Amino acid sequence: MVLRDRVPLEGEYWAARAGDSPFPEGTLLPAGAVLSRPIPVWHHPVVPPEDPIPFGYTVVHADEDIIVADKPHFLPTTTNGRLQRETLQTRLRVDFGEDEIVPLHRLDRLTAGLVICSRNPATRADYQRIFLEGRAVKRYRGIVKQPLFCDEEIRLPMHKPRGSRQVLVADNGTPTSTYVRAAGREVTMWPRTGHTHQLRVLLNHLGSPLIGDDTYPTPRPLDLYDFSCPLSLLHETISFIDPLSHSERQFFSSRGLGTTIR
Template sequence: MPSIEGTLQVEVSAADDGTRLDRLLASSLDDLSRNRIKPLIKDGQVSLTDLPVTDPSRRVRAGEVYEVVVPPAVESEPEPENIPLNILFEDEHLIVINKPAGMVVHPAAGNWSGTLVNALLYHCRDSLSGIGGVKRPGIVHRIDKDTSGVMVAAKSDAAHQGLANLFAAHDIERRYKAIVWGRLYPAAGKIEGNIGRDPHNRKRMAMVTKGGKSAVTHYRLDDNFQDIAGLVTCELETGRTHQIRVHMGHIGHPLIGDPLYTRPRRSRVSSLSDERQKIILSFNRQALHAETLGFVHPVTDKRLKFEVDFPSDLMELIKAFRGKHPAS
């Protein structure tokens, strides 16, 4: 989404009377998030009748006209950080890592440090591919912050271009494990449909009938947990933003713990013990793990394939569903 700058005006409508100032501006200025607007207000960049307004919680009144000065965004270059990496493979051309849940792949607003890029800059020093640009050196694909699992980054420009071509041609083996609500029927299938920005929530993606990008997911039920939930293998033909999360939700089986696309379903687990319910309902990230990544090395032509086990939090979740948790 392009950034905006300059002086903008927002007039308060009758429908917005009594709304918080930061909420009004966020809803009126599509290219500015609420997290971006709050600092502008506190820095005196928002004014009413030429007087600065510095309280984001101020209640606006119908007819008021606020002036917002948006300076050009200045993005700092990511700094190398000594962050431990779980490295599965590395040579002079590429590096394959097992990314933990909670780690952002590349710096962006609100996450300028602690990312995979920061860690790679420290570990690889000057050998990281620059094709991705200053903010995303070596990054040819990504997995969501709260998704765990295997991913690859390029250390040389030749590897970067070669990997990008493989991803573009869908010539990459990618399998994910997901834990979803409900019993899947049929137990295996193919989900197709364009994915684009949700018109009702700019933070979400959605299946769309116009625009968007084509997306294809193959799924297979591996284990049914008393019809409450299921362990599913998802294989990607494409790699759209939030693809599995959107596709599984679209067929009525959203991922457990997904804070953006579903809510805890207490009624479904009411028959389980209190301890098992607590583990399941308190799981606070999407239950999604990038288990397998396979591809032909873009420089050596050697076939590579990597598989990583579930992290401990997903193992605890599965045990809770299976009734094998010690406290059950």
């Protein structure tokens, strides 16, 4: 960030590298000091205390390039603006002692299952391309409120209005594609795109929202510590061709929809 006019009285700010800065890199700037020009700085904000999310992840696989974690319900994958410490990424970084661990794809806070993370910056771009180019095959399983009978690819345009928790099916939205197979209340889905809430929006659009969904069809007040009704959605398998070894890799979640909280 860049400071102008004066160093704030609250917080600590260290001078960053800049050719015309009057402060050596790494210098702690005096609080309240008047600045003659804009100064690039590093700032580590104070993170308020957070109550723990009482569910843990497991490690399905780890090598020098990736970690495959099996995430519980209710734990955000990365910070969501409200939780900083209680996230899968932060827990992995602390547990492995590595600051370079980065999830390669998203998984909703309420969804349980597999998350692949990069731990090696040198190979990160190779693995990121798998997801950017849609070369990972993901399978999800869910339980819906109303029986659904379907065995086809469904394409829907989706749009998330600014400031809204809900994603809408809208003509001007981003195209999405999901293969859906269902013959009752249990649904298996293979998303071919990665839009926010894609599977939840799709099932709600079909008239069969997921059990435990706090946003569709009607949003409930957001409570990050209400663990009473988990979303019945699990990312249970993922497969892809490894960009380094060129061999097929496949990983499985050990969680079941009836026991995904534990």
